Amino acid sequence: MTSDLAALVKSLDLPAKVRLLTGASAFTLADEPSIELHEMRFSDGPTGVRGLKFTGGRVVTLFPNATLLASAWDEQSAYEVGQLLAEEAMAQRIHVVLGPTINLHRTALGGRLFEAYSEDPLLTGRLAAAYVRGLQDSGVGACLKHLVANESETERNTVNSVVDGKTLHELYLLPFEIAIEDAGAWSVMGAYNDVNGVASTENHHINNEVVKGAWGYPGLIMSDWFATKTVAPAANGGLDLVMPGPDGPWGDALTAAVRAGEVDEAVIDDHVTRLLRLAERVGALGAPREYPADLPVPTSRVRREQLTRLAARGITVLKNDRDLLPLDRSARVALIGRHAVETITMGGGSAGVNPPYQVSVAEGLSALLGDRVTAVDGVAVRTQPVPARDGFLTAPSNGQPGIDVILYDAAGGELERRYCAQAKTMIGMDDDGFTGTVAAARLVADVHSDGPAELGVMGVGDWTLSDGTSFPLRASGSGIGEEVLTPPTRTFVPSTAPDRLEAEVTIDGMGLYGLIGNAASRETVDVIDDAVRAAAGADVAVVVVGLTEEQETESVDKTTLRLPGAQDALVEAVAGAARRTVVVVNAATPVLMPWLPRVDAVLWAGLPGQEGGHAVAAALLGDIEPAGRLVTTFPAADGAAPAWSVTPVDGRLEYGEGTFIGYRGHFAGRAPEPAFWLGHGLGYGEWEYSDVRLVTGDAPSITVTVKNVGRHESREVVQVYLRPVEPDEPVRLVGWTAVTVEPGKSARVTVHTDRRLWRRWDTTAQTWSDRLADGGKFLVARGLGDIRATVS
Incomplete structure (x- = not known):
């Protein structure tokens, strides 16, 4: 039954109404028992429903990334993904999933493109609408993000995106319009950036005149996390909800602004009405909603089948000379590359989740071909270390992979002990196991190494190791959220690995902290020699190359489309030694392929989620056709695109190419012929x-x-x-x-x-x-x- 929202709003006094317009915590909204408004719970998306903790939360399903799912060009598949994410949300009593991301792929350098669908507004909008329907048909809210002209990460919290009106409406607003018109998305997220000199969170023209006015949108506009900069301008500019909480620029200041006549109370009433409408839709107003009891768990057989199928259908055949693919199942295969044995299945930043496992291509192909596969590691692909994986570090408290963390207050009193399976933990943002402010932490792990080891620490603060070594780690100041999304690291390679790694750090604020422990890298020349020997002895070589979360991540843009490290040299060497060569590209966005003429086949595999290795294997062998079509045009060289730079000049990022982005500009002769066009894909x-x-x-x-x-x-x-x-x-x-x-x-x-x-x-x-x-x-x-x- 529809509630009388106006009557509910009228029953609240001004401070009570204003209290509802800022989050109660990092990912929750305040309740109001007097009107039967219950707590609402939000979770990051779109590649999984992480839950209320940024890191260290429950184990959840990791889906294929947005560009890979979009490559199916299939609205029914997008709807199915929405349905599955709704199940994941309902299992955690989450009311709103913060997705889909529907910014466009303006330039291939954008670090966060892996979360977004395409460079084309129609393809993006229709797939997003289907995804939204899938979520909301199950009573879980979607949140379209990020409104608007938020196509790159450099200086993202201060950049002024300068976009003419024609380009703004015909390209960048169009996916939002389609998803609202066709699917009725229940919420929208305002971006960090300014648009034509006005902050997105207070942009009266876009929020009020276009979205709520011309489009007649009845839903809620919330801020991106920490994006709101003002009180009255944001409240008058169409923003309904400030996130996160409990602190922020509104609160008492907004109440005072209303009483001073800077904000009409009718504006506050409209914001609260929209919030209550969202609450009603997701079952948080009135009688609490009921949830299904027997939802699939992340490791269930049904999830494994769904994730493998969805990923494989988006994998795209870019080249297939003499029908090398699908592979002959009797062939002896040399599987080569760091991405083959440590397949990248998700991007970095707020889209990351804690999956139950991540299947590598080596595991997936070996499961189907057995000992006909010889897997060989490849060259290094990272410049920055990552927290420990594969049991290299274990927690002394339980012997399980991960680390132990002890938190202290300013007086040295112990606040909490926690086990962190991912060898990292968030401090200061979503902690709920103690009261008081964290002033320091001690991180401890046992080390398991058969050879040279790279050890280290991650996080902003003053560090002291157990051997007495002290040093500071500081954020670079390059953008908001760096302490959480791209924290600084320091590593060392001791002559003999210690049995235990222990470090203490002082903490002032919020951040992500962890211990690093991995095998030290081998010399590139030795790795390539091993790969060449394996390739020469096989019927076919499959080389897996790609990017990592260093390039495909929130908060950081790319500087080149070249593969990192010596991966190009690895492919060239293998192609020179192998009878036939297949390259699998494990990346969500375009990369340069200088070796393309010298290989027989190329598969683009995106970031394929927790079942990624099984999906790639199924595609290589034809068990599931890799029927994807590219959602982004692949430039033939760095800079050879209609739009390229992501670096603001004097704070301004000019969208000077207008409506001629991607394939549109290439086709008009405004950029050279691309390596591959949007829509390209051979299938079988x-x-x-x-x-x-x-x-x-x-x-x-x-x-x-x-x-x-x-x-x-x-x-x-x-x-x-x-x-x-x-x-x-x-x-x-x-x-x-x-x-x-x-x-x-x-x-x-x-x-x-x-x-x-x-x-x-x-x-x-x-x-x-x-x-x-x-x-x-x-x-x-x-x-x-x-x-x-x-x-x-």
Whole structure:
């Protein structure tokens, strides 16, 4: 039954209303018993529902990353992911999942692109809408983020994104509009950055005039964590909720601003009404909602099947000379590379979760081919150390992999002891096991090493090791959240590894702390020699290369698309020694491939989640077709893209390429031919297109017959692009349809174009005009690098 929200709001006095508009803790909202408002619980997403703790929380399911899921170009799959995330949320009594991320891939240097779907606004918006429906059909709220023009991380909390009105509406706001119009997303998150000189959290034009006004949005706009900078300007600028709590700029200051006439109390009432509407929708207002009792656990058989299938379907075949793939199951395979034995399954920052396991490609392929696989480690891929993994460090308290942490107050009194399975812990943000302020911590672990070891510490503070060595570690000051997302480290390689690693650190504020313990790296030349020997003795070499959370992470952008370390040299050496060579790219975003002409096949595998190794193995062997299509254009070289730099100049980041980002700019000749176009993907079929016809109407449709002339059943994604006649209007994706066809069979496919792509933003009238001028052409394609038909 719908509550009388206006009456509930009216029953509260001003301080009570204002109290509700700032979080009660890092990830919870305050209750109000007088109106039967219960605590609401938020959790980061979108690659899993981590829960209320930033680190050290419960074990949860790790999903494939957004670009990999989006590469299926399948709204039903996106809906299924939303459903599964809703189950994960309900298992933890989480009311709102903070996702999906629907910023665009403006430049491939963006560090956080792995969380977002695509460079194309239609593809992003429709997939996001399906994901939102999947969540909210189960009564779990979605949160669209980050509103808006938040496509890079450099100076992210101060940068002014300068975007003209046409570009803002036709590109960057469009995914939000689609997800709100088509799916009714219940909440939206304001970004850190300014837009055209005004902070996102107080941007009256975007929040009030566009989102709540023109779009008629009835939902809630919350801030990104610590993003709110002001009192009255933010309250008047459309922000409904400040996160996190309990501290923040509002509270008593907002109450005072209302009493001083700086904020009308009706504005506060609107904010509270929206918050109560969200609470009602998620079951936190009135009688508490009931939750299913028997939800799948992260290690269940059903989850393993779902995650493997979802990841494998997004894996994309970029090259496949002489049909090397799928691999012959009788072949002897040399599996090579650090990413083969330590596969990267998720990006860095707030999207990270604590999974039950992470299957490597070596584990996955060996499970299917047994001793026909020889796995060989590769060259180093990181410049920064990571907390201990694989039992290198164990906690003295229980002998399990991880570390022990003891927290102290300023007087030296012990506050808490905790076991940290991930060898790291958050201090000062989401701790709830004690009262008082943490002033120091002691971190302890037993060391298990058969050879040279790299040991060290991570976190901001003054450190003292057990041997008396002291040193400070400080944040660089490069951006908000560095102490949590990219804390500083210091490592050393002792001549003999000690039996125990122990360190104390003084703490002043919030941060992520941990111990580092890993085997010391071998010389690159020795590693490559081992790889060459293995490749020469096998029927086929599979080299797995990629990026890590150093490049694909919140808070830091990339500086190059080159693979880190000596990975390119490794691929070149293996390709020179092997009979046939397959390269698997374990990265969520574009990388350069200088070795591309010298290898036989390339699979792009994204960040495939906890079942990643099983998904890659299934794709390599054809158990599940890797039917993905790229969601981002791959530049052929650094800088060879319509938009490139992520570095603000005097605090301003100019979106000077306008609407010509990605494939749009490449197609218009504003950047060189890319290595691979958006929409490219070979799958395991071969296709003929015929009988292409146009069906006119308000939003025209294209019909086409596709025939699978290959040897395998395959899924084809028929893409339709509009090429307007106006030179100032870029080509744009207007629709797509997928179909699965057996070898030798045909299917008739209809692609309905989306009416929203026929509009153009009138910069003079500041509104939409009815449609683009007539006379454009439709391009029917398998990506813009493989256009099969043109229809006027």
